[in-house]
Amino acid sequence: MKLAEALMEIGAIQINTAEFFTWTSGIESPIYCDNRLTISYPSVRKEICRQFAARIKELPGEVDVIAGCATAGIPHAAWLSEELGLPMVYVRGSKKKHGKENLIEGEITAGQRVVVIEDLISTGGSAVQAAAALKDTGAHVKEVLSIFTYELPQSADVFREADLSYSSLLTYSELIDTLNLNEENKRVLENWRSSMKEKKGK
Numbered sequence: 001m002k003l004a005e006a007l008m009e010i011g012a013i014q015i016n017t018a019e020f021f022t023w024t025s026g027i028e029s030p031i032y033c034d035n036r037l038t039i040s041y042p043s044v045r046k047e048i049c050r051q052f053a054a055r056i057k058e059l060p061g062e063v064d065v066i067a068g069c070a071t072a073g074i075p076h077a078a079w080l081s082e083e084l085g086l087p088m089v090y091v092r093g094s095k096k097k098h099g100k101e102n103l104i105e106g107e108i109t110a111g112q113r114v115v116v117i118e119d120l121i122s123t124g125g126s127a128v129q130a131a132a133a134l135k136d137t138g139a140h141v142k143e144v145l146s147i148f149t150y151e152l153p154q155s156a157d158v159f160r161e162a163d164l165s166y167s168s169l170l171t172y173s174e175l176i177d178t179l180n181l182n183e184e185n186k187r188v189l190e191n192w193r194s195s196m197k198e199k200k201g202k
């Protein structure tokens with residue numbers, strides 16, 4: 001199964017050139033990728049799990065724990081940890097304000113080798129923040145894996161600065177090659193991409 005086609009088929013990819021989507025970072029974008037929809041499609045989520053598992057098997061050395069990023073990364077981390085027979089934790093976007101006031105739920109100990117599962121990388125801020133929380137426990141973050149990446153220059157910068165290795169099952173370039181864009185959508189997306197590139201380094 002091709003992931004780009006599967007995401008398009010389930011309606012996870014939306015383009016709206018008239019009214020842009022606001023991302024978590026505040027970036028305004030004519031395209032939105034709603035990976036949360038994949039949880040409603042067993043064949044799609046199983047394919048994501050299979051591809052994540054294959055990526056993990058290619059990594060050198062062992063992995064001790066799978067960590068999901070709240071919230072959209074959590075279900076995929078759960079299915080993947082089940083597939084691999086590994087423990088799982090998840091990292092909240094911010095510390096819980098009551099109860100045990102945890103940022104990380106589940107057990108993680110210093111020295112454990114962790115793979116972080118995120119659904120999507122835009123600026124990379126959420127994934128890097130989750131990885132930092134895991135590193136603070138003394139764990140070793142081996143890799144950040146996501147379903148999709150916009151391949152924004154900003155994300156390459158934040159991962160480099162955080163000294164984190166990362167990869168995605170599907171990239172923006174691959175998705176755009178698969179989408180059958182009309183001329184208007186193509187023009188707006190290209191202009192938006194160029195404006196995002198200009199933001200690099202500012």
Ligand SMILES: O=P(O)(O)OC[C@H]1O[C@H](OP(=O)(O)OP(=O)(O)O)[C@H](O)[C@@H]1O
Binds near residue numbers: 024069071127
């Ligand atoms: O790379 P970034 O710029 O950080 O953006 C990507 C993040 O944004 C989305 O999460 P959102 O904040 O919408 O929350 P959710 O996962 O709880 O739906 C997405 O699921 C990633 O976690």
Ligand SMILES: O=C(O)c1cc(=O)[nH]c(=O)[nH]1
Binds near residue numbers: 022033034123
């Ligand atoms: O950056 C985001 O917030 C974001 C972008 C996107 O395409 N999809 C999504 O769920 N979040």
